[in-house]
Amino acid sequence: MDLGYLWQGFGVALQWQNLIYGLIGCFLGTMIGCLPAIGPINGIALLLPIAYTAKLPAESTLILLAAVYYGAEYGGRISSILLNVPGDAGAVMTTIDGNPMARQGKATEALVASGVASFVGGLLALIAMTFLAPLFGLVAIKFGPAEYFALMVFAFATLSSMVGHEPVKTLIGCLLGLALTTIGIDATSGAYRFTFHNPELDDGIEFIVLVIGLFSISEVLLMLERHVAGTFKPLAITGRYPSLKTLASMWGTSLRSTVIGFVVGVLPGTGASVASAVAYTTEKKFNNRDGTFGKGDMRGVVAPESANNAAATGAFVPMLTLGVPGSGTTAVMLGALMLYNIQPGPQLFVEQPALVGGLVASMYVGNLLLLLMNLPLVKVFVSALLLPNWILIPAITLLSILGVYSSYSSVLSLYIMFGIGAVGYLLRKLGFDMAPIILGFVLGKVMETNLRNALALSGGEIGILFESALSLLLWAMAVAIVVGPWLYGRLKRKARAA
Amino acid sequence: MSEHRSDAGATRRGRVMAGALLVGALLLAFATSHIDYKFSSDPLGPRFAPYLLALLLALTSLWYFATPGGAEAPPDAQGVKNLLGFMALSVICVALMPTLGFITTMAVLAAGVAFMFNATPLMAIVTGVAQSMLWWWVFGPLIGGTLPKGPLGF
Numbered sequence: 001m002d003l004g005y006l007w008q009g010f011g012v013a014l015q016w017q018n019l020i021y022g023l024i025g026c027f028l029g030t031m032i033g034c035l036p037a038i039g040p041i042n043g044i045a046l047l048l049p050i051a052y053t054a055k056l057p058a059e060s061t062l063i064l065l066a067a068v069y070y071g072a073e074y075g076g077r078i079s080s081i082l083l084n085v086p087g088d089a090g091a092v093m094t095t096i097d098g099n100p101m102a103r104q105g106k107a108t109e110a111l112v113a114s115g116v117a118s119f120v121g122g123l124l125a126l127i128a129m130t131f132l133a134p135l136f137g138l139v140a141i142k143f144g145p146a147e148y149f150a151l152m153v154f155a156f157a158t159l160s161s162m163v164g165h166e167p168v169k170t171l172i173g174c175l176l177g178l179a180l181t182t183i184g185i186d187a188t189s190g191a192y193r194f195t196f197h198n199p200e201l202d203d204g205i206e207f208i209v210l211v212i213g214l215f216s217i218s219e220v221l222l223m224l225e226r227h228v229a230g231t232f233k234p235l236a237i238t239g240r241y242p243s244l245k246t247l248a249s250m251w252g253t254s255l256r257s258t259v260i261g262f263v264v265g266v267l268p269g270t271g272a273s274v275a276s277a278v279a280y281t282t283e284k285k286f287n288n289r290d291g292t293f294g295k296g297d298m299r300g301v302v303a304p305e306s307a308n309n310a311a312a313t314g315a316f317v318p319m320l321t322l323g324v325p326g327s328g329t330t331a332v333m334l335g336a337l338m339l340y341n342i343q344p345g346p347q348l349f350v351e352q353p354a355l356v357g358g359l360v361a362s363m364y365v366g367n368l369l370l371l372l373m374n375l376p377l378v379k380v381f382v383s384a385l386l387l388p389n390w391i392l393i394p395a396i397t398l399l400s401i402l403g404v405y406s407s408y409s410s411v412l413s414l415y416i417m418f419g420i421g422a423v424g425y426l427l428r429k430l431g432f433d434m435a436p437i438i439l440g441f442v443l444g445k446v447m448e449t450n451l452r453n454a455l456a457l458s459g460g461e462i463g464i465l466f467e468s469a470l471s472l473l474l475w476a477m478a479v480a481i482v483v484g485p486w487l488y489g490r491l492k493r494k495a496r497a498a
Numbered sequence: 499m500s501e502h503r504s505d506a507g508a509t510r511r512g513r514v515m516a517g518a519l520l521v522g523a524l525l526l527a528f529a530t531s532h533i534d535y536k537f538s539s540d541p542l543g544p545r546f547a548p549y550l551l552a553l554l555l556a557l558t559s560l561w562y563f564a565t566p567g568g569a570e571a572p573p574d575a576q577g578v579k580n581l582l583g584f585m586a587l588s589v590i591c592v593a594l595m596p597t598l599g600f601i602t603t604m605a606v607l608a609a610g611v612a613f614m615f616n617a618t619p620l621m622a623i624v625t626g627v628a629q630s631m632l633w634w635w636v637f638g639p640l641i642g643g644t645l646p647k648g649p650l651g652f
Contacts, residue, residue: 055642166568172555178547182547188544190535191533191538193530224581406643406644428570429572430512431568452542
């Protein structure tokens with residue numbers, strides 16, 4: 001197993017400027033995770049244009065944004081425990097036992113245990129990723145346009161794991177994202193598609209415009225509609241640090257939840273929220289003999305926090321190795337790579353080992369920084385909860401405008417951003433998730449380009465899409481992932497009826 | 499997070515959106531028919547993907563029309579005022595930004611948003627001015643971006 005990319009990566013991650021970006025990302029990520037008003041995807045969407053405008057190199061931008069992402073998984077638990085309001089989707093399950101612990105005067109215990117659990121989950125998942133990810137690089141050279149197209153089909157098939165009980169909305173979201181990618185000059189033929197003779201649309205809808213419109217502006221509109229005013233009132237941080245013996249007794253829960261979280265995180269289309277839910281319910285199902293879950297059981301805090309951090313790390317595996325986002329947030333990070341003209345996918349380990357290694361190495365450093373930061377600085381993060389919305393929301397609005405304008409110096413882009421924000425608001429009101437739109441947008445161009453290139457190579461023969469063993473495997477996996485759960489459900493119902 | 503309900507109102511709103519999506523799909527197909535190109539090195543050409551997407555969007559919008567699912571309750575009167583006020587104020591301030599400058603227009607926008615979130619008029623103005631200057635400094639002198647200046651030089 002060649003880990004040369006990792007040693008190269010430590011050389012990048014330990015450069016003083018990248019250490020500072022990692023530290024800033026960890027701090028901001030924890031703060032963002034702590035705030036119920038904005039989640040990691042909003043934070044990354046707002047920070048990306050800042051990094052781009054400041055002309056940070058690609059590896060520094062990735063280090064910063066990744067630190068925000070997994071930092072937010074640390075921060076989400078703070079408002080879950082002290083406010084009973086999850087800071088982000090991955091921290092929903094932490095409220096169930098975390099807030100009761102705080103009400104029992106054990107807020108410190110809950111915060112420390114969850115912080116340590118987050119560290120353990122993140123670290124173990126990182127070790128797994130370090131060894132697993134390069135294996136994908138071994139098949140890198142086998143990927144041509146036909147294989148890439150099959151990979152994209154597989155990526156879209158995994159959306160079926162995001163459908164919930166309204167699959168039509170996931171499909172429509174995906175199609176809308178795909179449709180947006182058709183705007184602009186077609187690279188193969190030079191044709192102008194839906195540009196309305198406006199040169200500013202020749203390059204299509206910019207990724208930052210879409211992300212900020214969909215996540216930040218629509219969120220502002222939702223809050224305005226609900227005219228949510230006032231501030232949060234977090235519980236006091238009382239109690240003592242848990243003993244080392246108590247923390248050590250949680251190792252089984254933490255390990256089991258880490259495995260669950262990592263596996264769920266690696267699966268494209270799922271994320272930290274699914275991981276923490278599965279981990280919590282599994283732990284409760286098998287270890288709730290005393291009936292203490294839901295009443296302030298420390299395991300009820302350790303399980304979801306280990307899982308959500310493991311999932312956040314796991315989500316990077318398909319993103320870096322296959323160019324397929326493991327979650328909505330990594331879809332945004334994928335877009336960040338494309339901003340720098342870096343094509344993620346199987347070739348990345350071969351062509352840019354320092355970039356990948358730098359990111360992975362920075363995550364080791366960042367995990368340690370987050371543990372050291374979260375324990376003594378929790379009161380600093382809690383102070384963010386005391387910011388009233390009439391200070392916070394104008395800041396988000398201005399950052400959104402600045403993010404787009406500083407990247408493109410275009411007023412039209414701002415109009416498009418607000419328009420997308422308005423559409424995003426309407427869709428969210430009707431129960432649509434925004435992640436499929438982003439996934440469709442990020443993968444759409446790659447999919448169309450590779451399909452057309454493959455058919456150009458074969459002179460129009462569609463058989464090229466099913467020729468290689470790798471393509472056939474990917475097609476089979478795509479069919480399995482769509483049909484499998486439905487078939488399993490049918491067989492289970494038949495077995496019950498019999 | 500707000501609750502999604504499957505009641506008559508939600509069904510109606512869902513169907514209106516389905517109708518809008520169907521119209522969008524038809525418009526997409528129509529616009530695609532006007533894509534002009536002389537040569538493409540691949541057999542599909544630049545029209546294939548948009549036509550396919552228009553077809554799929556039309557079919558899924560019919561599916562959505564048949565099964566609209568749940569939706570959140572619509573905004574109340576104050577909510578509608580806030581939404582329309584925010585959009586109008588944002589568009590006006592953005593339109594005037596290149597002429598009047600970043601700090602002036604964004605101070606007005608930030609103050610307006612703060613007021614919508616129940617800041618007093620004085621605190622709204624203070625927030626607006628402070629935030630527009632703070633973010634101008636971060637994006638301008640600090641990280642080297644270029645922001646529009648107004649007639650007063652800022």
